[in-house]
Amino acid sequence: MGYRSDVTISFYTSNQSQIPFAAIKLWFDENYPVREAQDEWGVEIEAGDNYVNVWYEDVKWYDSYNHVQAVQAAIEKFVDTFEANDKDDAHYEMVRIGEDVNDIEREASAYSHYLLDVSRTIRFN
Numbered sequence: 626m627g628y629r630s631d632v633t634i635s636f637y638t639s640n641q642s643q644i645p646f647a648a649i650k651l652w653f654d655e656n657y658p659v660r661e662a663q664d665e666w667g668v669e670i671e672a673g674d675n676y677v678n679v680w681y682e683d684v685k686w687y688d689s690y691n692h693v694q695a696v697q698a699a700i701e702k703f704v705d706t707f708e709a710n711d712k713d714d715a716h717y718e719m720v721r722i723g724e725d726v727n728d729i730e731r732e733a734s735a736y737s738h739y740l741l742d743v744s745r746t747i748r749f750n
Contacts, residue, residue, distance in 0.1 A: 637676035709734035
């Protein structure tokens with residue numbers, strides 16, 4: 626069965642006069658490994674006025690997996706393409722929540738706006 630995680634990655638622009646969202650959406654369509662994600666990972670993709678969010682639910686997010694490596698390579702390419710660590714125009718954020726209560730990882734470009742938020746709840750089923 627293996628250890629499972631939920632992962633969300635967001636790509637967005639905060640200054641559409643400098644980097645229009647259309648440029649980010651085009652970059653995403655050309656560079657993000659969507660086909661493999663949809664075929665094998667059950668990914669959901671949501672696009673708004675200035676963002677693209679990618680949602681993975683209940684997946685084995687291991688660094689040794691090809692898709693995870695492809696996602697990391699895409700994020701690096703996003704940072705390089707839009708100079709996301711050098712300017713306050715284009716950003717990415719990624720949050721991974723594991724099965725263990727304290728297993729939360731977050732990474733983001735240097736000037737991200739911290740739009741991804743984590744909330745754990747307790748429910749009685």
